[in-house]
Amino acid sequence: MSSEMEAAPGGRGGVYPKRVLLFSGKRKCGKDYITDLLLERIGSKDAVIIKISSPIKSHWAEEKGLDLKQLMSADEYKERYRQEMILWSEAIRDKDPGCFCRKAVVMYKAQEKPVWIVSDIRRQTDIAWFTQEYGETVRTIRVAAEEDVRVKRGYVFTSGIDDKASECDLDKVGNWHWMINNNGSAEELEKLLDPLIEDIRSALAE
Numbered sequence: 001m002s003s004e005m006e007a008a009p010g011g012r013g014g015v016y017p018k019r020v021l022l023f024s025g026k027r028k029c030g031k032d033y034i035t036d037l038l039l040e041r042i043g044s045k046d047a048v049i050i051k052i053s054s055p056i057k058s059h060w061a062e063e064k065g066l067d068l069k070q071l072m073s074a075d076e077y078k079e080r081y082r083q084e085m086i087l088w089s090e091a092i093r094d095k096d097p098g099c100f101c102r103k104a105v106v107m108y109k110a111q112e113k114p115v116w117i118v119s120d121i122r123r124q125t126d127i128a129w130f131t132q133e134y135g136e137t138v139r140t141i142r143v144a145a146e147e148d149v150r151v152k153r154g155y156v157f158t159s160g161i162d163d164k165a166s167e168c169d170l171d172k173v174g175n176w177h178w179m180i181n182n183n184g185s186a187e188e189l190e191k192l193l194d195p196l197i198e199d200i201r202s203a204l205a206e
């Protein structure tokens with residue numbers, strides 16, 4: 001069966017997911033920080049973090065003989081291979097826009113959990129794929145932080161990365177379910193997450 005023909009795990013009509021949260025935002029705005037916090041508050045019995053970058057990185061780890069764990073977490077690795085990974089993944093995504101979304105859902109065994117936290121949405125096609133497959137369970141969340149705050153967190157503008165579609169495609173989107181301005185402390189952030197947690201709990205109770 002070709003990848004275009006593969007069904008989405010779960011899919012419409014399935015029991016799970018009950019809520020799919022799609023997080024996006026500029027580099028170092030705090031996507032990983034926020035999604036980790038959310039997982040902690042919801043609990044890993046009910047929620048799973050999905051990274052669309054995982055199937056891309058696992059391919060690269062194999063190809064280059066690298067350690068996947070380091071490629072997923074270490075900034076030095078992440079930055080060194082970012083551009084190469086982007087170019088390779090763009091070519092595949094052009095042919096099959098849902099390819100990495102579908103692979104990531106399988107890789108994280110997401111269909112075993114009711115709440116899916118996707119921490120790295122980058123393209124309008126990512127949102128379109130999840131919406132097409134999981135319909136009204138989907139919520140989109142844009143994380144923002146001031147540039148000086150992002151710089152303090154390690155952001156350095158890199159030409160060829162920060163001015164390309166993989167970082168900018170979602171700048172055009174305006175109709176997010178939630179916007180989170182992550183400029184402050186962890187305590188401030190906790191409060192900003194309350195309405196989102198409430199929405200997740202109501203989906204779990206259905």
Ligand SMILES: Nc1ncnc2c1ncn2[C@@H]1O[C@H](COP(=O)(O)OP(=O)(O)OP(=O)(O)O)[C@@H](O)[C@H]1O
Nearest residue numbers: 026027028029030031032033034153184185186189
């Ligand atoms: N509200 C916050 N309070 C304290 N530290 C924060 C906060 N938000 C983010 N950070 C820190 O800022 C750094 C960058 O955050 P994080 O890695 O979550 O960003 P990201 O958007 O996932 O980045 P990338 O796009 O590069 O993957 C991390 O060290 C994180 O711990």
